[in-house]
Amino acid sequence: MTDALPSGRESGLRPEELTPRRVVAELDRFIIGQDKAKRAVAVALRNRWRRLVVDDALRHEITPNNIILIGATGIGKTEIARRLARLAAAPFVKVEATRFTERGYVGGDVESMIRSLVDDAYDLVREELSQEVEEAAARGVEDRILDQLLPPLSGVGDETRERWERSRESLREQLRRGDLEDRQISIQVRDGGKLPFNVVGMGNDPLGQDIGEALKGMFPGKKKERTATVGEARKLLRDEEIDKRIDEEKVGREAIERTERAGIVFLDEIDKIAASKEGGRGPDVSREGVQRELLPIVEGSTVQTKHGSVRTDHVLFIAAGAFHVSKPSDLIPELQGRFPIRVELESLSQADLERILREPENSLPKQYAALLETEGCTLDFTEDGFAEIARVAHDVNQRQENIGARRLHTIMSTLLETMLFELPPEGDGPPPPTRVVVDRNFVAQRLNEVVEDEDLSRYIL
Numbered sequence: 001m002t003d004a005l006p007s008g009r010e011s012g013l014r015p016e017e018l019t020p021r022r023v024v025a026e027l028d029r030f031i032i033g034q035d036k037a038k039r040a041v042a043v044a045l046r047n048r049w050r051r052l053v054v055d056d057a058l059r060h061e062i063t064p065n066n067i068i069l070i071g072a073t074g075i076g077k078t079e080i081a082r083r084l085a086r087l088a089a090a091p092f093v094k095v096e097a098t099r100f101t102e103r104g105y106v107g108g109d110v111e112s113m114i115r116s117l118v119d120d121a122y123d124l125v126r127e128e129l130s131q132e133v134e135e136a137a138a139r140g141v142e143d144r145i146l147d148q149l150l151p152p153l154s155g156v157g158d159e160t161r162e163r164w165e166r167s168r169e170s171l172r173e174q175l176r177r178g179d180l181e182d183r184q185i186s187i188q189v190r191d192g193g194k195l196p197f198n199v200v201g202m203g204n205d206p207l208g209q210d211i212g213e214a215l216k217g218m219f220p221g222k223k224k225e226r227t228a229t230v231g232e233a234r235k236l237l238r239d240e241e242i243d244k245r246i247d248e249e250k251v252g253r254e255a256i257e258r259t260e261r262a263g264i265v266f267l268d269e270i271d272k273i274a275a276s277k278e279g280g281r282g283p284d285v286s287r288e289g290v291q292r293e294l295l296p297i298v299e300g301s302t303v304q305t306k307h308g309s310v311r312t313d314h315v316l317f318i319a320a321g322a323f324h325v326s327k328p329s330d331l332i333p334e335l336q337g338r339f340p341i342r343v344e345l346e347s348l349s350q351a352d353l354e355r356i357l358r359e360p361e362n363s364l365p366k367q368y369a370a371l372l373e374t375e376g377c378t379l380d381f382t383e384d385g386f387a388e389i390a391r392v393a394h395d396v397n398q399r400q401e402n403i404g405a406r407r408l409h410t411i412m413s414t415l416l417e418t419m420l421f422e423l424p425p426e427g428d429g430p431p432p433p434t435r436v437v438v439d440r441n442f443v444a445q446r447l448n449e450v451v452e453d454e455d456l457s458r459y460i461l
Contacts, residue, residue, distance in 0.1 A: 015049045018088065026087050027080065030362060032355045034076050037343045040067055041084050044316055044341070048088075048262065051314070063313060066298065066338055068270070068328055069320040071345030074404020077320040081266040091121035091259050094266040097273045097319075100290050110293045114303040117263045118310055122255035129251060130242050137241035144237055145230055146171055148185040181231035188223045189236050252307035263315040267294075271321030274330040291332045298338045348397075348404050354390035356405050357381075364412050365438075372416075375423040377433055379416075384440040389415070392447055396461050399454075410461050415446050 013022065023042035024035070031038070044065055051062045069077040078094060085092030093116045100110050130137075149171050153164050174180050228236060273287045297303070300313030319339055328342055348356075357365055365386075369379040393407040415438070425432050436442075450460050 013087075015088075018045060018049065020046050023084070023087065027083055030083055030360050031076050031079055032359060033348070033352050034080065034345050037069055037076070037080055037345050040341050040343045041080055041318065044318075045084060045088055048314075048316070052261070060313075063300070064316045065341050066317040067319070067341040067343065068339045069318065069343055069345060070323050070328065071320075072322050072324075072347060072402055072404060074402075074406035075345050075348055076405070077345060078266065078268065081264065081318045081320075085264045088262065088264075089124065090262040090264050091117050091124060091255075092264045092266070093117045093120055094268060096268050097270045097290065097294070100273075100293060110290075110297055111303045113265055113267075114259075114263075114297065114310060114312060114315070115305045117265060117315070118255055118259050118305045118307055121259045121263065122251060122307060125251050125254045125258060126246065129246050133242055133245040136245055137238060140241040140244070141234055141237045142172060142175060144187065144241075145175060145185065145233055148187060148233075149175075149180070149183070175230070181229060183230045184227060185230060185233055186225055186227050187233050187237065189226050190223060190240065256305075256308050256310050259310050259315070260312075261314055263312075265315055265317050267317055267319040269321055270319040270331070271323040271326050274321075274323075274326035274328075275332075288332060291335050295332070295335050295338070298335065347402070348394075350390050350394040353393050353405065353408060354386050356408065357386045357389060364408055368412060368416055372419065372423065372436075375432065377419070377423060378435040380435065380437050382437060382439040385438040385443055388440045388443040389438075392443065392451055396451065396457060400458060400461075407461070411447070414450065414460055415443060418446075 013026075020039065020042040023045055024038045027038045027042070044067060047062075047065065051059055054062065069080070071077060082092065082094070084090075093113055095113045095116070146168055150164070150168050153161060156164075171180070226236070273290045275287045275291075297312050298317050300311065302309050302311055317339070328336060328339070331339075357363055365379075365381045369381075372379045389408070389411060393411050396411070397403065397407050419433075419436065423432055450456050
């Protein structure tokens with residue numbers, strides 16, 4: 001017997017179908033280039049499934065090959081990790097290493113990232129179970145609404161009960177057709193989940209907040225009567241009916257198990273806690289302290305959460321950083337040893353930026369086209385339009401700070417700002433355009449002045 005891994009949310013593939021080649025192919029749908037990084041994370045993901053099917057005696061000895069992604073901002077590090085987690089339906093949390101401090105100083109607690117990871121796992125499991133009971137919950141909502149439209153009978157004869165049942169089924173058919181959505185009814189709903197007392201010392205402490213949430217579950221609140229339309233009541237009662245059918249303790253147990261076997265932590269800006277010795281500065285004690293706080297979590301330790309204790313031995317850690325003024329070798333040796341896979345990502349060329357505009361399923365041009373379509377305007381991008389946007393983005397990245405593909409966001413926003421503001425038209429203004437072609441001339445007319453003015457370019461782009 002082996003532990004089951006959930007099927008992927010992005011692709012619908014079962015775990016055994018997520019071969020390294022299939023993983024890379026799925027990542028290619030959203031991320032351009034960076035083949036080395038994709039291969040590294042694909043192998044790491046496949047090794048998780050391989051670990052689960054080896055003999056029990058060896059399974060617990062196999063630890064994840066944690067990865068460090070090295071490269072400037074905006075070249076796909078975070079997106080690779082995020083898409084990988086979605087593909088595998090794995091609990092995922094992204095944290096910045098700079099938010100943590102060593103014990104005894106003001107700042108984040110390193111264990112909080114594992115508690116956040118468990119929370120994400122809990123949400124995943126609960127969403128899956130909610131889908132399983134959706135049909136039964138919908139039937140329960142129907143019954144509660146029907147009880148208000150036609151209250152149950154008691155102590156009546158068979159003939160009266162038969163008429164009542166026929167009337168109820170007739171109402172059920174009307175309810176399912178949507179004929180009764182505007183009918184007013186009174187329903188009993190939960191009155192929030194506030195604690196009936198104050199807990200001293202909770203504050204912003206993550207563990208204190210977890211305790212507070214657990215206490216809220218013990219005091220779910222009273223019921224209150226509310227008047228609503230049938231349509232509103234359906235939405236209000238749905239969550240209550242789903243809650244009735246879900247075992248919260250089971251959700252918590254499964255969340256812990258899923259975190260331990262499939263959790264992914266993306267630890268960003270790890271280069272900023274490396275104790276660089278450049279420029280004659282000695283090792284930064286505070287940064288080294290953060291590394292030593294992180295080390296037990298990455299090595300494998302037990303963290304207490306509101307859902308129970310969780311072991312981090314098989315959590316996959318993907319670290320990332322630009323490493324402009326430091327190197328991975330500036331990390332303490334113990335932490336370096338826990339990240340054996342190191343991949344240097346490539347800077348984005350003008351051709352890469354053009355592919356990012358044209359190829360991904362969720363590309364920026366497709367997003368803006370969908371937004372303007374809601375206003376009755378068709379947005380068409382030509383090949384030379386893509387090329388010009390990419391050229392401008394690459395040029396600005398070369399002249400200013402290189403923020404990679406994120407530069408496309410600022411340029412697209414500036415390029416289409418007038419249209420986004422003026423649609424829909426108001427008053428006696430000119431009729432709105434029904435089709436706009438974004439070609440080289442369109443881009444040049446709107447961006448040349450900004451790009452050529454160095455000071456303006458720095459401010460806007």
